[in-house]
Amino acid sequence: MSVTRLWSSHPDDVARLDGGQLRERFVLSGLFTPGEVSWGYAHDDRLLIGGVVVEAGVLVRLEAPEIIGAEFLLERRELGLVGVAGRVEVSADGEVFGLGEQDVLYLPLGTRDVTLAGEGAVYLVSAPAHHRGSAELASREGVEAVVLGSAERSNHRTIRKYIHADGIASNQLVLGITTLEPGSVWNTMPPHVHPRRTEAYLYTGLGEDVLVHLMGRPDATRHLVLHERDVVVSPPWSIHTASATGAYSFVWAMAGENVDYGDVEGVDPLGLR
Ligand SMILES: O=C(O)C(=O)C[C@H](O)C(=O)CO
Numbered sequence: 001m002s003v004t005r006l007w008s009s010h011p012d013d014v015a016r017l018d019g020g021q022l023r024e025r026f027v028l029s030g031l032f033t034p035g036e037v038s039w040g041y042a043h044d045d046r047l048l049i050g051g052v053v054v055e056a057g058v059l060v061r062l063e064a065p066e067i068i069g070a071e072f073l074l075e076r077r078e079l080g081l082v083g084v085a086g087r088v089e090v091s092a093d094g095e096v097f098g099l100g101e102q103d104v105l106y107l108p109l110g111t112r113d114v115t116l117a118g119e120g121a122v123y124l125v126s127a128p129a130h131h132r133g134s135a136e137l138a139s140r141e142g143v144e145a146v147v148l149g150s151a152e153r154s155n156h157r158t159i160r161k162y163i164h165a166d167g168i169a170s171n172q173l174v175l176g177i178t179t180l181e182p183g184s185v186w187n188t189m190p191p192h193v194h195p196r197r198t199e200a201y202l203y204t205g206l207g208e209d210v211l212v213h214l215m216g217r218p219d220a221t222r223h224l225v226l227h228e229r230d231v232v233v234s235p236p237w238s239i240h241t242a243s244a245t246g247a248y249s250f251v252w253a254m255a256g257e258n259v260d261y262g263d264v265e266g267v268d269p270l271g272l273r
Contacts, residue, residue, distance in 0.1 A: 001036065001037050001038070001039070001063065001065060002036065002038050002039065003039045003040070003041060003065045003066070003067050004028060004038075004039070004040045004041070009025055009235065011216070011217045011220070011235075011237050011238070014215075014216055014217075014220075014222060014238075015216070015220050015222075017222075019224075022222055022224060023224060026215065026224070026232055026233050026234075027224060027226065027230055027231065027232050027233075028040035028049060028230070028231040028232075028233075029227070029229075029230050029231075031049070031050065031051030031123075031229065031231060032051040032052070032053050032084070032121050032229050033051075033053065034053040034055055035053070035055060035058065036052070036053075037050055037051075037052045037060065037062060037063070037124075038050060038051050038052070039065045039067075039124075040231065040233075041065070041067050041068075042198060042200065042233045044198035044233065044235050044236065045127065045172075045197065045198035045254075045255040045256050046127065046128050046255070047125065047126070047127055047198055047200055047233070047253070047255055048065070048067075048068065048077070048124075048125070048126040048127070049124065049125055049126075049200055049202075049231055049233075049253075050123070050124035050125075050126075051084075051121065051122070051123055051124065051229070052116060052121070052122050052124065053120075053121050054086070054088050054116045054117065054118055054119060054120055054121070054122065055119065056118070056119045058117075059115050059116070059117050060115065060116040060117070061113070061114070061115050061116075062079075062114040062115070062116070062124070072112050072113075073114065073126070074107060074108070074109055074110060074111045074112070074114070074126075074129075075109075075110075076109065076128060076129065076130075077109060077126045077127065077128055077129055078106070078107065078108055078109050078126065078127060078129035078133070078170055078171055078172075078173055079106070079107045079111075079114075079124060079125070079126040080104060080105070080106055080107075080124070080125045080126070080162075080163055080170075080173055080175045080253060081099060081104065081105040081106075081107065081122050081123070081124055082102070082103075082104050082122065082123040082124075082125075082175070082177070082202075082251050083099040083100050083101050083102060083103045083104075083120065083121075083122060084101065084120070084121040084122060084123050084202075084204055084229070084251075085101060085120050085121040086101070086118065086119045086120020086121060087099065087100050087101075087118050087119065087120055088116050088117070088118040088119070088120040088122050089116070089117045089118045090105055090107075090114065090115070090116055090122075091113070091114070091115045091116075091117070092105075092107050092111050092113070092114050092135055093111055093112055093113055093114075094113075095135060097135070097137045098137075099120075099122065099137070100139070100140075101120075101140070102140035102160070102177055102179075102249070103137065103138065103139050103140060104137070104138050104143075104162040104163065104168070104175060104177075105135070105136070105137045105138075106133070106135060106136045106137075106138075106162075106163055106168045106170060106173070107135050108129070108132050108133040108134060108135060109129040109130070109131065109132045109133070109171070110132045111135065121229075123202050123251055125173065125175060125200065125251075125253040126173075127171070127172050127173045127255035128171075128172070128255075129170070129171035129172070129173075130171055131171055133169050133170065133171070134169075136168045136169075138162045138163075138167065138168055140160065140177075143160050143161060143162050143167060143176075144160070144161045144166065144167060145158050145159070145160045145161075146158070146159045146161070147159075149184065149186070151181065151183055151184060153186070154183070154184050154185050154186050154243075155180075155184055155185075155186035155187070155189055156180065156181040156183075156184040157178050157179060157180045157181065157184060157187065158178065158179050158181075159176060159177075159178045160176050160177045160178070160179070161176040161261055162175050162176050162177070163175040163176070163259075164176070164259055164260075164261045165258075165259045165260050165261065169259075170259055171259075172255045172256060172257075172258075172259060173253065173254075173255055173259070174197070174253070174254040174255070174259050174260075174261060175251065175252070175253040175254070176251075176252055176261075177249055177250070177251050177252070178249065178250055178252065179205075179247075179249040180247040180248055180249070181247060182247050183247065184247055185243045185244045185245070185246065185247065186241070186242070186243050187241060187242050187243075187250060188239075188240060188241040188242070189241050189243075189269065190266060190267060190268065190269050191214070191218070191239040191240065191241040191266075191267045191269070191272070192239070192264040192265055192266050192267055193218070193236065193237060193238060193239055193264070193265050193267060194234075194236055194254065194256065194263065194264055194265070195236050195237070195265060196236065196256045196257040196258060196263055197236060197254040197255060197256030197257065197258075197263070198233065198234065198235060198236060198254065198255060198256060199233075199234045199240060199252060199253065199254040200231055200232065200233045200234070200252070200253050200254075201213070201231065201232050201234070201240060201242075201250045201251070201252055202229065202230075202231045202250060202251040202253075203226055203227075203228065203229065203230055203231075203232075203242075203244075203248055203249075203250045204228065204229060204248065204249050204250065204251070205228075205247070205248045205249045206226075206227060206228040206244060206246065206248045207228060207246070208228075209228075209244050209245040209246035209248065210225055210226070210227060210244065210245055211225070211226045211227070211242050211243070211244035211245075211248065212224075212225055212226075212242060212243055212244070213225075213226050213232050213240070213241070213242040214239060214240075214241050214242065214272075215232065215234060215238045215239060215240060216238055216239065217237060217238065217239075218239055218267045218271055218272055218273075219271065219272075219273045220273060221239065221272055221273065226242070236256070239267055239272075
């Protein structure tokens with residue numbers, strides 16, 4: 001089990017970081033390694049972000065990484081599991097859930113034993129929790145889907161919301177998946193910031209395409225070139241928007257003061273620098 005730590009930062013520092021340092025602070029690569037559960041830890045809002053590739057015939061148990069100082073992973077946390085590829089059976093204290101591509105399972109605080117079996121890739125996002133809710137599975141077809149943008153503006157996309165105020169109930173986790181239509185490449189344009197939340201994007205479906213992600217204060221943006229299954233963390237003061245050489249999907253996951261998807265501050269694209 002490996003853990004990469006991401007230290008929180010001041011926006012002024014970000015202007016001075018070189019490209020490599022920027023990646024070290026905000027990007028998690030290589031989370032999906034067969035036979036291993038890999039974690040990243042963002043100090044902003046204490047997001048624990050993981051990836052696992054489940055191989056046929058091998059049972060994977062989700063254990064608490066040392067950094068959270070807990071006896072078991074969900075002793076003081078809640079967890080969202082997202083099917084990234086294949087089909088995986090998740091057993092949570094004996095209750096079994098089938099997780100297909102773009103399905104999401106929420107596991108509440110207090111769930112002790114979580115194992116994964118089958119064949120596929122699963123993305124994990126966990127945040128501290130204080131109230132025990134219920135385990136709930138949501139399929140791609142069963143959730144609220146909002147179509148935004150247009151082909152003319154290269155940002156035609158569908159936003160599916162799974163864990164949020166009007167969906168699966170949680171303490172502070174908010175999670176969904178956005179999928180771009182073929183020919184569209186821009187996400188989250190016009191951009192926004194979340195003064196009350198930290199957000200992480202996992203980019204999937206890029207294959208050999210590359211993506212240019214913009215982060216930073218709106219008046220001092222920086223770019224990161226990202227690839228298939230890279231994760232980028234956005235501190236509350238940072239925009240998060242991207243364009244790529246092809247269409248893709250991304251899992252957006254947030255934690256902070258509330259679970260209201262709409263709690264954002266919009267940014268005028270003409271003010272971006
Ligand atoms: O394409 C978009 O726009 C998004 O999917 C935006 C994300 O949902 C987001 O950033 C939520 O805060």
